[in-house]
Amino acid sequence: MPRPPTDGxxxxxxxxxxxxxxxxxxxxxxxxxxxxxxxxQLGPRKVLHQLSERLNYRYDAIQFGVTPLAVVLPESTAxxxxxxxxxxxxxxxVVGRGAGSGLSGGSAPMQEAxxxxxxxxxxxxxxxxxxxxxxxxxxxxxxxxxxxxPHGLIYPPDPASFRxxxxxxxxxxxxxxxxxxxxxxxxxxxxxxxxxxAAGDVHRVTRDAYDLAGLLIGSEGTLGLITEATLxxxxxxxxxxxxxxHFAEVGQAAEAVSAAIAAGAVPAKLEFMDRACTNAxxxxxxxxxxxxxxxxxxxxTDGNDLDTVTGELALVEQACAAAGGVTRLARDxxxxxxxxxxxxxxxxxxxxxxxxRMNEDIVVPRSALPDVVREIRALGDASGFHLVQFGHxxxxxxxxxxxxDPRTESPQAVHDLAHRIALVALRHGGVxxxxxxxxxxxxxxxxxxxxxxxxDALRDVKRALDPAxxxxxxxxxxxxxxxxxxxxxP
Amino acid sequence: MPRPPTDGxxxxxxxxxxxxxxxxxxxxxxxxxxxxxxxxQLGPRKVLHQLSERLNYRYDAIQFGVTPLAVVLPESTAxxxxxxxxxxxxxxxVVGRGAGSGLSGGSAPMQEAxxxxxxxxxxxxxxxxxxxxxxxxxxxxxxxxxxxxPHGLIYPPDPASFRxxxxxxxxxxxxxxxxxxxxxxxxxxxxxxxxxxAAGDVHRVTRDAYDLAGLLIGSEGTLGLITEATLxxxxxxxxxxxxxxHFAEVGQAAEAVSAAIAAGAVPAKLEFMDRACTNAxxxxxxxxxxxxxxxxxxxxTDGNDLDTVTGELALVEQACAAAGGVTRLARDxxxxxxxxxxxxxxxxxxxxxxxxRMNEDIVVPRSALPDVVREIRALGDASGFHLVQFGHxxxxxxxxxxxxDPRTESPQAVHDLAHRIALVALRHGGVxxxxxxxxxxxxxxxxxxxxxxxxDALRDVKRALDPAxxxxxxxxxxxxxxxxxxxxxP
Numbered sequence: 010m011p012r013p014p015t016d017g018x019x020x021x022x023x024x025x026x027x028x029x030x031x032x033x034x035x036x037x038x039x040x041x042x043x044x045x046x047x048x049x050q051l052g053p054r055k056v057l058h059q060l061s062e063r064l065n066y067r068y069d070a071i072q073f074g075v076t077p078l079a080v081v082l083p084e085s086t087a088x089x090x091x092x093x094x095x096x097x098x099x100x101x102x103v104v105g106r107g108a109g110s111g112l113s114g115g116s117a118p119m120q121e122a123x124x125x126x127x128x129x130x131x132x133x134x135x136x137x138x139x140x141x142x143x144x145x146x147x148x149x150x151x152x153x154x155x156x157x158x159p160h161g162l163i164y165p166p167d168p169a170s171f172r173x174x175x176x177x178x179x180x181x182x183x184x185x186x187x188x189x190x191x192x193x194x195x196x197x198x199x200x201x202x203x204x205x206x207a208a209g210d211v212h213r214v215t216r217d218a219y220d221l222a223g224l225l226i227g228s229e230g231t232l233g234l235i236t237e238a239t240l241x242x243x244x245x246x247x248x249x250x251x252x253x254x255h256f257a258e259v260g261q262a263a264e265a266v267s268a269a270i271a272a273g274a275v276p277a278k279l280e281f282m283d284r285a286c287t288n289a290x291x292x293x294x295x296x297x298x299x300x301x302x303x304x305x306x307x308x309x310t311d312g313n314d315l316d317t318v319t320g321e322l323a324l325v326e327q328a329c330a331a332a333g334g335v336t337r338l339a340r341d342x343x344x345x346x347x348x349x350x351x352x353x354x355x356x357x358x359x360x361x362x363x364x365x366r367m368n369e370d371i372v373v374p375r376s377a378l379p380d381v382v383r384e385i386r387a388l389g390d391a392s393g394f395h396l397v398q399f400g401h402x403x404x405x406x407x408x409x410x411x412x413x414d415p416r417t418e419s420p421q422a423v424h425d426l427a428h429r430i431a432l433v434a435l436r437h438g439g440v441x442x443x444x445x446x447x448x449x450x451x452x453x454x455x456x457x458x459x460x461x462x463x464x465d466a467l468r469d470v471k472r473a474l475d476p477a478x479x480x481x482x483x484x485x486x487x488x489x490x491x492x493x494x495x496x497x498x499p
Numbered sequence: 500m501p502r503p504p505t506d507g508x509x510x511x512x513x514x515x516x517x518x519x520x521x522x523x524x525x526x527x528x529x530x531x532x533x534x535x536x537x538x539x540q541l542g543p544r545k546v547l548h549q550l551s552e553r554l555n556y557r558y559d560a561i562q563f564g565v566t567p568l569a570v571v572l573p574e575s576t577a578x579x580x581x582x583x584x585x586x587x588x589x590x591x592x593v594v595g596r597g598a599g600s601g602l603s604g605g606s607a608p609m610q611e612a613x614x615x616x617x618x619x620x621x622x623x624x625x626x627x628x629x630x631x632x633x634x635x636x637x638x639x640x641x642x643x644x645x646x647x648x649p650h651g652l653i654y655p656p657d658p659a660s661f662r663x664x665x666x667x668x669x670x671x672x673x674x675x676x677x678x679x680x681x682x683x684x685x686x687x688x689x690x691x692x693x694x695x696x697a698a699g700d701v702h703r704v705t706r707d708a709y710d711l712a713g714l715l716i717g718s719e720g721t722l723g724l725i726t727e728a729t730l731x732x733x734x735x736x737x738x739x740x741x742x743x744x745h746f747a748e749v750g751q752a753a754e755a756v757s758a759a760i761a762a763g764a765v766p767a768k769l770e771f772m773d774r775a776c777t778n779a780x781x782x783x784x785x786x787x788x789x790x791x792x793x794x795x796x797x798x799x800t801d802g803n804d805l806d807t808v809t810g811e812l813a814l815v816e817q818a819c820a821a822a823g824g825v826t827r828l829a830r831d832x833x834x835x836x837x838x839x840x841x842x843x844x845x846x847x848x849x850x851x852x853x854x855x856r857m858n859e860d861i862v863v864p865r866s867a868l869p870d871v872v873r874e875i876r877a878l879g880d881a882s883g884f885h886l887v888q889f890g891h892x893x894x895x896x897x898x899x900x901x902x903x904d905p906r907t908e909s910p911q912a913v914h915d916l917a918h919r920i921a922l923v924a925l926r927h928g929g930v931x932x933x934x935x936x937x938x939x940x941x942x943x944x945x946x947x948x949x950x951x952x953x954x955d956a957l958r959d960v961k962r963a964l965d966p967a968x969x970x971x972x973x974x975x976x977x978x979x980x981x982x983x984x985x986x987x988x989p
Contacts, residue, residue, distance in 0.1 A: 137761075138757065138761075138864075138865070138866045139864050139865070139866060140760075161761075161763075183708070196710075197687070206952075206956060210952040210956075211952070212950070212952055212953040212956055213950070213953065214949075214953060215930050217717070217930055217931065217932060217937070217948075218673070218717040218718055218719065218932070218936060218937055218975050219714055219717070219718055219722070219957050219960055219961070219975070220686075220710075220713045220714055220716070220717060221953070221956060221957065221960065223710050223713035223714065224709055224710055224713065224714055224960070226710070227707070227708040227709070227710060228708055228709055229708065232709070244763055244765075267628065270630075271627075271628075271651075273734055273803060275734075312804075312807070313763060313807060314802075314804045314806060314807035314810070316804060316806065317802075317803060317804035317807060320804070374628075374629050375628070375629070376628045376629060440705050440707055441707065442707060442708070446708060447707070447708055458707075459703075459704075460702070460703070462696075462700040462701070462702055463702040463703065463704060463711070466696060466700075466702055466711060466964065467709050467711065469963040469964060470709055470711065470714070470960065470963050470964070471709070472963060473956075473959040473960050473962060473963030474956065474959060474960070485708050485709070
């Protein structure tokens with residue numbers, strides 16, 4: 010849940026770690042032993058130890074954590090190994106970090122830690138004949154496609170933050186994006202990984218038995234620190250066509266989507282915005298969106314054959330009309346871009362409503378969407394919070410967002426509402442996260458999603474790869490002893 | 500490696516297990532304590548204890564193992580739980596098994612064990628609106644598509660044995676098939692799993708962090724026994740077109756394939772057969788295949804738009820011609836089927852050459868294929884063994900097959916040749932297995948493929964989920980103490 014910007018209270022929420030990892034707090038001075046040791050080993054250019062510098066590394070795009078003891082900016086796998094070993098020697102946990110654009114708290118330290126920020130590890134090589142790119146974790150997501158495009162290739166995963174997010178962060182959270190309905194998520198494009206484990210050993214793994222690479226992907230740096238990834242590239246579709254449709258009811262939109270997919274259309278992108286979301290964007294940009302519509306969807310079809318692409322869009326258009334929707338086809342790329350501008354501006358539009366928000370990330374069966382959207386709407390109305398819903402409705406990934414002002418509204422109430430939303434998803438056969446990860450935000454909800462025996466199995470896996478619990482403690486796995494404890498101290 | 504059909508020598512190759520799991524051998528009588536206990540709990544219909552019955556469960560399609568102490572034929576997850584708990588109480592390891600059509604020894608017990616054969620767990624439900632099927636492990640692969648097709652859906656993974664193989668076996672080995680170039684392997688279609696762990700606890704997992712489902716897939720029953728899988732279904736392509744091409748050199752075929760893919764064709768299937776393979780088929784079926792060609796490829800393109808499908812096939816045809824190949828387009832589905840008959844008959848054709856074969860399963864970068872095929876050919880010629888090569892050349896998956904007669908040819912020499920072939924793949928940046936798994940056949944080679952630290956990490960994962968080492972011992976992971984020991988005792 011959102012943390013107040015102070016180091017105190019969240020201490021209570023740290024995952025069980027060995028006592029050696031819980032050194033007495035430093036006073037924030039630049040002379041703590043770990044920072045000094047790292048500076049000695051790596052040189053001053055790679056280590057941040059001033060409080061003013063460290064403060065920036067305690068939060069991601071939404072969640073707050075604890076100010077790190079020191080920050081290392083490695084330039085090589087060897088630097089990462091040195092940093093992990095130094096932290097281990099000092100009994101300090103390690104938290105990996107990319108651009109900090111995450112939404113679930115994955116990169117926010119939950120106790121005093123060494124942050125390893127990968128932003129300088131930006132080596133990127135494209136191998137067109139293998140249709141692969143080899144990227145260090147600090148490579149910005151968009152750069153992969155930029156480097157591949159001259160060779161007629163792209164890297165499809167496109168999280169909304171792809172202009173700033175890094176490959177390492179995308180891997181840590183197994184990030185998705187609008188294109189994941191047709192093209193899959195980050196993990197689907199990984200053929201090999203290099204990672205540094207809790208002991209500082211370096212491993213190179215492919216997607217063989219046991220799929221250690223798959224285990225690392227989405228593990229938020231709790232099982233190892235990914236230092237290089239080999240990524241699959243594909244040729245981009247030659248043609249793309251865009252449609253917007255709006256509906257008087259959310260159920261109509263969901264029905265149209267299901268009917269279009271059943272008729273054989275597999276849209277490249279399929280985004281949904283509810284009325285509150287559309288109005289937030291309209292207040293912000295005055296794009297002329299239909300303020301009265303309960304649901305707006307944005308659809309791209311793509312492919313190499315124009316007839317097929319327009320044919321698929323026609324299927325979507327017919328399904329929308331049959332469900333009672335009003336459709337609008339983009340006549341050219343400029344108009345398509347204008348339509349998509351609405352989707353891209355959701356985050357800034359919501360930022361104007363309240364200073365903070367909790368961004369949920371549930372996935373539910375497509376057939377359950379009308380009920381789920383309605384139930385969450387009702388929960389939002391009953392709570393009194395400003396709540397908007399949007400998401401990649403094609404694969405059932407919905408982002409209910411709760412807007413709030415922590416000065417006047419209770420973060421505990423926000424957390425409780427997020428919890429009730431998660432329970433709606435689980436009741437309809439859904440899961441807690443589609444593309445943001447579990448992080449700190451949803452780790453308490455894991456006890457709802459998984460039975461105790463399975464949670465124990467996850468803990469066994471964690472312990473196997475990180476016996477001392479020093480890798481990003483306080484993430485994904487709820488505290489085994491007192492799962493409800495974090496609720497008590499918002 | 501291939502085992503002689505006797506229980507003795509392979510004992511040496513069992514993975515380290517707890518001493519409790521190594522009870523004195525039973526004399527094969529139906530009255531061993533475990534069989535008696537299981538019969539009491541599950542009833543006589545679900546337990547096989549006669550030697551004549553148990554003998555059938557000691558091998559897969561190629562590899563031999565040890566005759567099991569007893570065989571359970573569970574009809575529910577509860578039966579599996581009871582069987583695992585009974586085996587645990589008796590200190591006997593557990594080996595899961597589907598149709599036994601595997602090629603790497605995954606389902607062959609390597610020490611006296613309880614075999615759990617899933618062939619009676621055949622419940623299958625299709626949920627068209629979710630585009631998913633829920634299958635028990637004993638469902639035959641083909642049945643999934645047969646059940647889905649009336650709803651306009653298919654299940655793409657198509658291992659060569661899909662008419663007999665089971666979903667459980669496919670999951671255990673993460674099976675591929677010709678369609679995996681365009682459509683992916685078994686694991687790509689799994690959205691959720693139920694499994695029974697080493698202690699007999701039941702878990703249900705989706706593809707969340709940590710991706711325990713992904714870890715189970717391809718783990719050959721060494722981390723848990725999968726008792727149910729939720730599988731993604733997709734609409735089949737409306738049109739398919741087929742082409743055969745032959746070449747004077749293997750390099751030309753590889754060049755044609757790379758050029759076609761670079762030009763934008765993504766074939767649904769792309770199979771390669773070398774001269775020895777083509778001649779074996781020709782000796783068997785007299786299809787009129789070109790006996791002098793060093794390489795024959797079979798290509799399907801598919802899609803929903805006929806122009807695109809024929810356009811992609813034209814790209815392949817042009818690339819083949821430009822590389823010096825001779826092409827032949829199938830005029831109709833019957834002719835396409837006749838061309839594919841060649842590929843389907845490889846196994847029976849090879850069975851006529853020698854009574855046994857070792858079927859390798861390497862994957863190498865497509866660009867390395869000409870060198871790899873040449874080097875393996877040279878190794879085969881130098882060894883004196885009859886060696887043929889075929890495989891899904893589109894994704895670099897090559898199956899060098901070593902034919903041999905264990906009465907006159909040394910299984911150790913076969914194993915050594917297979918090892919040298921594996922080393923060729925690794926030297927060219929390849930991996931040990933594309934779709935057959937590691938099993939017993941390639942576990943010795945794992946020390947070549949992975950560094951010691953990474954192997955230790957895999958062992959840590961194994962220990963986390965199977966602390967006593969009772970789940971399918973002797974598979975995937977080489978013996979940590981004496982990795983070369985198995986070589987000494989063929």
